[in-house]
Amino acid sequence: MFDEAKYSKKKIEDFLQTLDGFKTSYKVARKFREHAKKFKSRLLQKTATLDSVEENPGHFPDLKEELLFFDEAFNHDKARKEGVIVPNKGVNTDYDEARLDIERTESCLQEYLSQQKTRLGCRTLVYWGSGKNRYQIEVPESMLKRVPDEYVLMSSKKGWKRFRTKEIEKHIADLVDAEERKDVALKDTMRRIFHSFDERYTKWNAALQCLSVLDVLISLSKYSKSADGEVCRPEVISPEENTEPFIQIHEARHPCVTRTFGGGDFIPNNTFVGVPDDTEMETDDDTNSNSKIVLVTGPNMGGKSTLMRQVGLLTIMAQLGCYVPAEKCRISPVDRIFTRLGASDRIMAGESTFFVELSETSAILQHATKHSLVLMDELGRGTATYDGTAIACSVVQELSQRVQCRTLFSTHYHSLVEEFSHDPNIRLGHMACMVENEDEEDPTQETITFLYKFTKGACPKSYGFNAARLANLPEDVIKAAIHKSKEFEETVNRIRLMKLMWKSGSRDDLIQQLRVS
Structure with missing residues (x-):
């Protein structure tokens, strides 16, 4: 019913498109930088000029620092392809600390393996396994006599035995803790990035308002030049x-x-x-x-x-x-x-076409x-x-x-x-x-x-x-309608004549009207 991965990817794509749009708008404002002073229209001049200009600043916000922050915050291409925002160094301190702890723990494990190679006098010792079974020291059967007592047998295959020690278990526990902290920080990164974007709402909104004005002015100009x-x-x-x-x-x-x-x-x-x-x-x-x-x-x-x-x-x-x-x-x-x-109803609100018309008419008469x-x-x-x-x-x-x-x-x-x-x-x-x-x-x-x-x-x-x-109504239907229309018209004429009779009170006038009609 709900695929979180697809939803997150679509949301990230929309976010990146929004940033690209603001990059383009900022380029537009910079192109106007040398020409805005020549504009006769004060509205156009203010709309197309950056607010960072020292002399006669405009309304268009300078988005250079904001756009640079989001460019350096994460890898946009990777986020677009994988649907995951991986923060660059310095953006998310929790993520940076967790990743540093992972590197340190993995380094300790490699150093411990080197010590065991020297201790057993076997340069072929390697770590084996993945997931929960990772970091098992794989020892050839020919070297089993040299295996210390603290080695705990975990698994085996023909010609090989696999062991762990308390030292390895301790490092694995540290590694799992750091990886969990990294996953939590990674999931929270998208929220933090969006929050950082939201904190700059005032500037984004100012840019959109200026773009809207420019869009309207350009559209009106193009129509005025190309109207038929x-x-x-x-x-x-x-x-x-x-x-x-x-x-x-x-x-x-x-x-x-x-x-x-x-x-x-x-x-x-x-x-x-x-x-x-x-x-x-x-x-x-x-x-x-x-x-x-x-x-x-x-x-x-x-x-x-x-x-x-x-x-x-x-x-x-x-x-x-x-x-x-x-x-x-x-x-x-x-x-x-x-x-x-036009004519339309609001069927979900239980309002008929005629009721909607009268409601709109009421609003007109009131306002x-x-x-x-x-x-x-x-x-x-x-x-x-x-x-x-x-x-x-x-x-x-x-x-x-x-x-x-x-x-x-x-x-x-x-x-x-x-x-x-x-x-x-x-x-x-x-x-x-x-x-x-x-x-x-x-x-x-x-x-x-x-x-x-x-x-x-x-x-x-x-x-x-x-x-x-x-x-293309059927001919018979139209002719029947014409006949009915004449009947209605005759009825209306009779009523009109009756009114005339009552008003005039003259029988001769009524007869004359009947003859004319």
Whole structure:
């Protein structure tokens, strides 16, 4: 179930790789030594400069002594191959003392054997045996008459007898004691080495922090130089007392999607939140041109989620100081980005998909501020239509009236669009599409072309049957769904007409409405 030798070997390999990584990082810092003074960025200059520099020291720790200690502490190649750390002299005093005692005892045993050779007048005497049977003096039978009385017979073979003496037994006892102390010290060496490494945690952590900063800066630099298409330097506008939070992005592209799929076919989009759309002529009806909430509608697979993720990523990149894939980018600072995207449950915690969505929505409503950015994708889809619509409506109202933060809220609830179409703090936008052979009786004959362009206004339909056809649902199933959809729509229209009758109180108006419908 548990192989200690393999575990120790793997642990030692990881430890040696860690040391090699710090050696490399130290080489990187030394390479910057002559160039760091020329850096315009104070952050980069401090990050790449060693703290041991006398004039204008930086934050990168000087690891020379630490790395030298571990280089000289033990044989790295032997430890990597055998999975055992054997300390060099001076690292583990207990191990050094035990090894010295072993050498002394073995020397005493060899000296005792020389004395016995002289005493018996036999130069062929040797020690025989291993383990518990070691250090038995092997005497030829021709010399047995000269064997002293203190010799104790231990074993024999043809032509030879093997003996021990009290002196040998005493030395063996000393030898076994020293070997046991050596084994104990050897087992404790790995712990001591790791403890020595842990004592230098402050320096290791400082080096990692500097490396992290360098890694981010280099990554941002490489992306800014090699991004597909046009990139721009973002403008982060400091908020003033009378300045409302806003996002203004022209012809932006998703930084990950463009890199993954080549970027040639990606359709750029404008996103304006909290500011007027300066790419189109504003009309007198555009009372919500400075709205902070944008209700995003559009066909299934039309690009709504991609647009929202794009805005979130570009906001982060802009505040990091990276060039962004857009023609122009102006934003006021965002304190936090809250997202409610995708659908997932927490089955081990007993939390359903809808419960997880509501928990995340609750966190947004509790912690979002005026300067936050909220991205919410199809809230309310995990429950009944009326329940989901009602929850989505109340959340939008809360974000609009109380929180008043920048928000992109995508939905397929078209009644929600009607509800907030005249709210001055809410703007309507949709992912455009082109419909050919539009047929109200048989939507399966329609051909939908996604334009992936974010435009003003609301999308009239979600074209769910087109998505069903693309997913290869059986034709009979789709037609049955279309028939059922018409029944639902007729029911809703009847209810609407009944409400009109009660409100107007006129029988003639009701008949006229029925004729029109």
